[in-house]
Amino acid sequence: MQKITLEKIIYFFTGSVPALGVTFAYVIVSMIFGTIIGTGLYRMKSSHSKVAGFLANLYVTVVRCTPSLVMLFLVFYGLPLLVGGEAGARMEEWPILTFVCVTFSIFIGASSSEIIRAAVEAVPAGQAEAGLSVGLSGMQTFRYVTLPQMLKNAMPNIGNTVILLIKEGALAYTIGLRDVLGQAYYLSGREMNAYAVSMYIALTLIYWPLTILLEHLFAAFERALTPWERKGKRAALRRTAEGGAKYAG
Amino acid sequence: MKKNILTGKTVAVALSLSMILGLTACGSSGAQTSKAGADASAPATAPAPAQTEESGARNIKIVGKSSEYPLEFIDDNGQWDGYEIEVLRLIDEALPQYSFEYVEGNDQTSNYTGVSTGKYQVVLSNAFYTEERAANFNLPANPSGASPLGLIQRTENADITSLEQAAQAGQIFSPSLAGDGLTYQLEEYNRQHPDQPLSFEYSDPNSLWTDAIAFVAEGRYDTTIFPATYYEQLVTAEDGSYHQYADKLSFKATIPCPTYFVIAKDETELSDAISEQLGKLREDGTLEKVAIKWYGFNPFELDAELDK
Numbered sequence: 001m002q003k004i005t006l007e008k009i010i011y012f013f014t015g016s017v018p019a020l021g022v023t024f025a026y027v028i029v030s031m032i033f034g035t036i037i038g039t040g041l042y043r044m045k046s047s048h049s050k051v052a053g054f055l056a057n058l059y060v061t062v063v064r065c066t067p068s069l070v071m072l073f074l075v076f077y078g079l080p081l082l083v084g085g086e087a088g089a090r091m092e093e094w095p096i097l098t099f100v101c102v103t104f105s106i107f108i109g110a111s112s113s114e115i116i117r118a119a120v121e122a123v124p125a126g127q128a129e130a131g132l133s134v135g136l137s138g139m140q141t142f143r144y145v146t147l148p149q150m151l152k153n154a155m156p157n158i159g160n161t162v163i164l165l166i167k168e169g170a171l172a173y174t175i176g177l178r179d180v181l182g183q184a185y186y187l188s189g190r191e192m193n194a195y196a197v198s199m200y201i202a203l204t205l206i207y208w209p210l211t212i213l214l215e216h217l218f219a220a221f222e223r224a225l226t227p228w229e230r231k232g233k234r235a236a237l238r239r240t241a242e243g244g245a246k247y248a249g
Numbered sequence: 250m251k252k253n254i255l256t257g258k259t260v261a262v263a264l265s266l267s268m269i270l271g272l273t274a275c276g277s278s279g280a281q282t283s284k285a286g287a288d289a290s291a292p293a294t295a296p297a298p299a300q301t302e303e304s305g306a307r308n309i310k311i312v313g314k315s316s317e318y319p320l321e322f323i324d325d326n327g328q329w330d331g332y333e334i335e336v337l338r339l340i341d342e343a344l345p346q347y348s349f350e351y352v353e354g355n356d357q358t359s360n361y362t363g364v365s366t367g368k369y370q371v372v373l374s375n376a377f378y379t380e381e382r383a384a385n386f387n388l389p390a391n392p393s394g395a396s397p398l399g400l401i402q403r404t405e406n407a408d409i410t411s412l413e414q415a416a417q418a419g420q421i422f423s424p425s426l427a428g429d430g431l432t433y434q435l436e437e438y439n440r441q442h443p444d445q446p447l448s449f450e451y452s453d454p455n456s457l458w459t460d461a462i463a464f465v466a467e468g469r470y471d472t473t474i475f476p477a478t479y480y481e482q483l484v485t486a487e488d489g490s491y492h493q494y495a496d497k498l499s500f501k502a503t504i505p506c507p508t509y510f511v512i513a514k515d516e517t518e519l520s521d522a523i524s525e526q527l528g529k530l531r532e533d534g535t536l537e538k539v540a541i542k543w544y545g546f547n548p549f550e551l552d553a554e555l556d557k
Contacts, residue, residue, distance in 0.1 A: 003493070073359065073362065076368075077362055077363060077366040077368060078366070080366075080368065081366055081367070092367075092368055173355055173356075174355065174356040174359050175354065175356070175359055176312075176315075176352065176353040176354040176355055176359075178353075182355065185316075185355060186315050186316050186323075186355070187316075188316075188456075189314065189315070189316025189317065189318075189322075189355075189456075190316045190318060190322065191490050192318070192459050192483055192490040192491070193456035193459045193460065193490075194459070194483075194490030194491055195490075196456060196460075
């Protein structure tokens with residue numbers, strides 16, 4: 001059996017943690033561009049144009065049906081060939097991180113279009129109408145009435161997407177990206193993989209707290225977006241307690 | 250009115266989500282992000298300083314794994330080093346028309362894909378001759394090194410040293426990487442001996458061939474085919490990463506095996522130029538010297554003996 005030693009776990013942990021910067025870089029960039037693509041897709045889907053709707057659905061289906069590793073290889077090796085010529089040659093000079101961001105922006109585009117659709121459609125039209133009827137402007141209605149509800153609806157899905165992206169993105173080590181997994185594999189390779197199990201334990205100790213932290217962070221965002229719900233719950237609890245006391249009294 | 254609100258909604262939702270996510274992630278990674286990002290990815294594409302100074306030379310991208318000691322690896326200072334890198338640097342010096350750039354790629358299948366799609370021109374993998382490689386890539390006429398092969402056995406099976414003996418004893422080989430040179434040796438044997446083939450399965454992880462050392466020692470599989478250059482360092486050497494198994498295992502090189510730089514199919518001129526330089530370096534004894542420096546023994550000599 002390979003020996004699992006605390007010394008090696010610490011070695012892989014401390015050696016790989018600095019590469020979290022690379023992980024965060026592709027997560028942030030891919031989420032931003034993915035959301036922009038997703039917004040475009042949602043607009044296309046909700047438009048009256050059948051062609052736009054068809055194209056948006058086609059995009060989502062194709063991306064959903066493609067494993068992320070396959071998409072990564074298609075973008076990294078195929079995109080410059082597809083573009084061809086001088087532009088393709090210039091593309092070959094892009095840093096690996098750029099290809100990774102392009103790949104996962106394409107991915108997030110598909111899933112975020114659905115997240116946006118769900119978030120928008122979950123807010124009843126009556127909410128906006130109520131806002132307008134009490135004299136708020138269109139923007140004010142959006143800012144104070146519909147947006148908080150939409151964000152609240154979307155937050156769990158956004159959190160899941162970010163966590164998924166952190167884990168899926170680790171596949172980019174295969175094309176030479178040194179994110180957390182890539183860095184751990186590099187360090188392990190330097191030791192001819194003799195302590196691979198210690199490396200995997202160290203990776204677990206990095207990914208677990210990170211994921212738990214993100215879960216709590218997004219839950220906190222969700223709560224912050226709907227303060228009235230908490231107040232409402234507290235008030236309801238108080239009423240129940242008071243009612244109970246009266247009844248008992 | 251309703252339509253306008255929806256239009257504004259979608260744009261603002263997108264922007265708000267992006268900003269929130271950006272702020273979230275920035276907040277949790279802090280100022281370290283860009284620095285760590287730059288540091289960690291820097292060795293991936295950074296050419297060695299010597300290569301950037303040549304002018305008018307055509308840039309040749311050479312992809313290799315960053316931790317394939319002693320063949321090619323990135324050291325603690327972020328510089329490429331190793332047997333194949335040292336040989337390539339000597340060739341680079343002799344070929345003013347080319348400038349070699351080393352690129353990090355950590356999956357063998359992916360690296361070969363990069364050479365066949367034109368992203369890279371050369372791949373380093375201690376590559377043996379295989380018919381598929383010869384058909385799909387340029388293998389220079391002159392080999393870049395020698396990597397004699399043998400079987401790793403548990404000490405009780407030490408007398409089984411050849412593929413024939415392993416086949417006769419019905420031994421089960423540890424899983425082999427598809428398309429790899431080590432696997433090709435087994436496949437080639439089976440093509441020539443269809444009546445008594447070797448027993449092995451295909452698998453994919455990069456660490457498979459070093460995992461095999463532990464697999465054999467622990468009894469999970471009977472044997473594995475392995476390069477002598479690595480066995481010496483990993484198992485025999487006292488500071489070897491797998492030295493803990495040294496008492497349980499035995500190894501004897503029996504199969505001569507030259508290694509090659511694998512060059513893109515349409516790069517015949519480059520392949521010929523590299524081959525010519527390899528011939529010169531072999532003749533004047535430089536390759537042997539570099540090999541002894543990295544492997545601790547002369548694999549060319551052992552290869553030549555086995556070939557007899």
